[in-house]
Amino acid sequence: MYGTNGTIANALTIDLEDWPQSVVSPRLPITDCVIRNTDRMLALLDEFGLRATFFALGKVCEKFPQLLSTIASAGHEVASHGYGHELLYRITPDRFRWDLKRSIDIIESQIGRRPIGYRAPGFSVTQDTLWAGPIMARLGVRYSSSIFPIAGRRYGIPEARRFPHRWDTCNLIEFPMTTVRRLGRNLPVSGGGYFRLLPGPILSAAIREVNRQGQPAVVYLHPYELAVNELAMLKHRGWHFGWRTYLTQSLFRGRMLGRLSRLFQSFRFAPMADVLGLSTPDLVRASGCEEEDSASPARHPAAHSGRSLPVAATA
Numbered sequence: 001m002y003g004t005n006g007t008i009a010n011a012l013t014i015d016l017e018d019w020p021q022s023v024v025s026p027r028l029p030i031t032d033c034v035i036r037n038t039d040r041m042l043a044l045l046d047e048f049g050l051r052a053t054f055f056a057l058g059k060v061c062e063k064f065p066q067l068l069s070t071i072a073s074a075g076h077e078v079a080s081h082g083y084g085h086e087l088l089y090r091i092t093p094d095r096f097r098w099d100l101k102r103s104i105d106i107i108e109s110q111i112g113r114r115p116i117g118y119r120a121p122g123f124s125v126t127q128d129t130l131w132a133g134p135i136m137a138r139l140g141v142r143y144s145s146s147i148f149p150i151a152g153r154r155y156g157i158p159e160a161r162r163f164p165h166r167w168d169t170c171n172l173i174e175f176p177m178t179t180v181r182r183l184g185r186n187l188p189v190s191g192g193g194y195f196r197l198l199p200g201p202i203l204s205a206a207i208r209e210v211n212r213q214g215q216p217a218v219v220y221l222h223p224y225e226l227a228v229n230e231l232a233m234l235k236h237r238g239w240h241f242g243w244r245t246y247l248t249q250s251l252f253r254g255r256m257l258g259r260l261s262r263l264f265q266s267f268r269f270a271p272m273a274d275v276l277g278l279s280t281p282d283l284v285r286a287s288g289c290e291e292e293d294s295a296s297p298a299r300h301p302a303a304h305s306g307r308s309l310p311v312a313a314t315a
């Protein structure tokens with residue numbers, strides 16, 4: 001078993017999605033690249049004896065129904081990334097309810113369990129979309145990992161709390177993306193493009209810093225980041241992307257495998273539900289907001305510490 005350094009387990013999370021549909025446009029079809037990329041990711045996790053949370057996109061599961069059972073049977077947690085990868089600030093609350101419920105129903109039909117976690121596409125729970133929390137809770141979601149506590153161009157709530165905490169407006173735990181605090185500002189380091197583009201040791205140093213504060217960090221990845229030549233291959237197939245998209249999305253993908261291997265040997269990782277101390281019953285009823293579980297996430301010290309999310313109070 002690798003990754004036994006340190007005593008705090010950090011959340012290892014994978015957004016199960018296909019690059020063109022999730023990054024270029026939600027109207028694009030899901031390609032079969034997602035199957036190969038997910039197989040690569042599963043093989044890597046298996047090599048290091050790691051279990052993770054897969055935030056699965058409903059459209060991907062619908063197109064390739066065998067994926068989720070493969071992931072679940074390898075011992076990973078399956079959570080929801082919504083159905084169509086539509087950003088919350090571009091849709092109505094009704095549309096969001098539909099999108100989330102559809103994804104939950106698809107996951108349940110494929111693995112026989114309802115997911116208890118959700119991550120908004122593009123971290124699109126912002127100050128303007130805090131209405132999403134109560135909707136998640138009513139659909140049985142018990143934790144969200146959707147808020148980036150930074151001042152981002154397209155996402156982020158800069159004043160949001162940096163560590164796991166309860167929402168004020170509903171029975172929901174938030175596990176925000178990991179940041180480091182420098183000169184009074186939160187800086188993003190959690191994974192994805194930041195992990196690829198920033199100098200190697202930054203994410204490790206950030207996780208160490210967060211763990212020293214007694215808090216778990218979260219790392220997020222995408223299966224397509226392991227596909228070094230995917231964009232060149234898609235271009236060859238006739239897909240068109242702007243040069244900026246091509247450059248920023250493909251740059252340094254070749255670094256990922258080595259970086260991840262070093263990361264996986266340096267820290268403890270676990271699925272997000274385990275890190276939060278949430279039970280994962282075989283079936284979680286859709287009425288999750290109406291009942292308190294005695295094994296509730298509030299038992300996790302991080303979920304107890306300090307006040308609830310101040311920004312959520314204004315929703």
Ligand SMILES: [Zn+2]
Pocket residue numbers: 015017022081085120121122
């Ligand atoms: Zn996504």
